[in-house]
Amino acid sequence: MTEPKQQGQCRTCVHFRNDAKYLETVFSGLTSLSSGYGSVRADDGICLRHGRYLSARASCPQFAAHGTTPLQDETRADSTA
Amino acid sequence: MSNIEQTLDHGHVAAPPLRWRELWLKEDWWAIWLGLGIVVVAYAFFANGSSIKWLAVTPARWTTFSQLTAHFAGNYDRYLAQFIVWLAVFSVALTALGHKAREFIPSFIVLYVLSVIIFTIGQWDKAVIYNLEPPLVALAVGLVLSNLVGLPRWLDAGFRVEFYVKTGIVLLGATLPFTLIIWAGPVAILQASIVSIVTFLVIYWVGLKLGLDKRLAATLGAGGAVCGVSAAIAISGAVGGKKEDAPIAITVVIIWAIAMIFVLPFVAQYLHLPAGVGGAWIGTSEFADAAGFAAAQTYGNIAAGGAVPGTSDQAVIAYTLIKVVGRDVWIGIWAFVLAIIATTRWERTETGGKPDAGEIWWRFPKFVIGFLIASLIITLVVTNYSLADYNKSVVPALVAPIKDLRAWAFTFCFLSIGLTTRFRDLAGAGKKPFAAFSAGAIVNVILGFILSAIVFAAHWENLGH
Numbered sequence: 001m002t003e004p005k006q007q008g009q010c011r012t013c014v015h016f017r018n019d020a021k022y023l024e025t026v027f028s029g030l031t032s033l034s035s036g037y038g039s040v041r042a043d044d045g046i047c048l049r050h051g052r053y054l055s056a057r058a059s060c061p062q063f064a065a066h067g068t069t070p071l072q073d074e075t076r077a078d079s080t081a
Numbered sequence: 082m083s084n085i086e087q088t089l090d091h092g093h094v095a096a097p098p099l100r101w102r103e104l105w106l107k108e109d110w111w112a113i114w115l116g117l118g119i120v121v122v123a124y125a126f127f128a129n130g131s132s133i134k135w136l137a138v139t140p141a142r143w144t145t146f147s148q149l150t151a152h153f154a155g156n157y158d159r160y161l162a163q164f165i166v167w168l169a170v171f172s173v174a175l176t177a178l179g180h181k182a183r184e185f186i187p188s189f190i191v192l193y194v195l196s197v198i199i200f201t202i203g204q205w206d207k208a209v210i211y212n213l214e215p216p217l218v219a220l221a222v223g224l225v226l227s228n229l230v231g232l233p234r235w236l237d238a239g240f241r242v243e244f245y246v247k248t249g250i251v252l253l254g255a256t257l258p259f260t261l262i263i264w265a266g267p268v269a270i271l272q273a274s275i276v277s278i279v280t281f282l283v284i285y286w287v288g289l290k291l292g293l294d295k296r297l298a299a300t301l302g303a304g305g306a307v308c309g310v311s312a313a314i315a316i317s318g319a320v321g322g323k324k325e326d327a328p329i330a331i332t333v334v335i336i337w338a339i340a341m342i343f344v345l346p347f348v349a350q351y352l353h354l355p356a357g358v359g360g361a362w363i364g365t366s367e368f369a370d371a372a373g374f375a376a377a378q379t380y381g382n383i384a385a386g387g388a389v390p391g392t393s394d395q396a397v398i399a400y401t402l403i404k405v406v407g408r409d410v411w412i413g414i415w416a417f418v419l420a421i422i423a424t425t426r427w428e429r430t431e432t433g434g435k436p437d438a439g440e441i442w443w444r445f446p447k448f449v450i451g452f453l454i455a456s457l458i459i460t461l462v463v464t465n466y467s468l469a470d471y472n473k474s475v476v477p478a479l480v481a482p483i484k485d486l487r488a489w490a491f492t493f494c495f496l497s498i499g500l501t502t503r504f505r506d507l508a509g510a511g512k513k514p515f516a517a518f519s520a521g522a523i524v525n526v527i528l529g530f531i532l533s534a535i536v537f538a539a540h541w542e543n544l545g546h
Contacts, residue, residue, distance in 0.1 A: 009434070011098065021179060026324075027314070029331045032502040033338055033369035034310035035243035037178050039109040040412050041311070042443040043099055044318030050432050053317045053324050055420075056098070058434035 011056035018045025113451030116251025137482035188239025223499015240497035249490035254455030273407025281306035284521030309369030319416035328508035338372035356384035356391025364403025365529030413441035
């Protein structure tokens, strides 16, 4: 495993999704006893590249700023999960 | 096309850090604005010799159907006005959060009509005999509608469990003397901390013994130890869990929390626990704020009916102190500590970041600030009143209407729990995560009982005296 280099944070990465509405759709049952809009979630989101739920301040060697990587592969991968 | 694809097809843009935008992009802050707004308006009316009690109408106690129809015939304009005010303030808040008003409005109409029915059932003089406690009836009706009848999913726009419970908690602060929080808070924090740490360690340890990943075990542990689903997703994000971890935790928390709503109040009643003791036990043993309020309010109603010693307020206040002050506020510290452990002690993942102490504030459940400010405002307002004057003028004109509006907010919440819980939609949790969580839940219930009903029994029994 390689140490994450100093690159952009997940929040600006094309692989990262942290929209509250999106998370409420993906995490079934989230709205029953919680919410995507609460403070405790901060601005965490899902990394479609690594399949992890991460802080928006995280980073990794596969960081790709918006406009540099197409979304199609992740769209397909996520919808078939 | 799946929901996920639709979401992605709408286009994704990088979101800048929230910073000050959190003030209007997080529901915690909107709960504060709404709750404190109501408190300030209520005080403004009170200070000018008036009251908002006309607007804070609730169904009256009734015995015969004719009494009921007479009440609604004489007060329909008040209900209409109240509905319009709730609709307006919630619409503003939810629109700012990104929801669509055209979806929220019809949804809230359904929610309000159902709430009036639930409230009315609860005011029937024979409701106690048949155990028709409004929180339980609301939950049961919601579960039946969402699981057996089936409701269009877009209606969920108005079933905002967390938003309603947070608004209710801020309003609850206005009915709670700040001195009581100062007096009872330290014991609540001590008791809650003991139970939280033990529960977390049991779930985590059993989880590891069963072969679960450390991050999943920690996510489940936080769900059982701190504040249910909210804690689980906070910790999952802090430690960088797999995206499947949070849905697993959500499923087990929901199943346990809903079961506990129906079990805890009646076991406490069977054991004849005083209202404050029962509330404290529920506060240590329930997992999510909304579910716990349903159980605590139910036990308060049981106490009000005379089945156990104490008052309705004692059950709700003891619950709030343990759950909100004793457990919820520490989620940021849990997240920060576990983030340090995850990055320094656990197997590394390709993704990561340096733990930041700012986590403690970023994840702080901000609605608690509103709860404390509301308490402080009302405490300062009533400082110069004698007890007799307080009971004679302040309670009916200022405190009681706020309490009635709080009851509405909680009813919206209890109904929304049932209306949004679709068991068939929940992710499969698996036997091992369920077993690990259950082990912690059982220890939690037993330890919580020992601390509430034995070690600190006198403290909780005399709460508010």
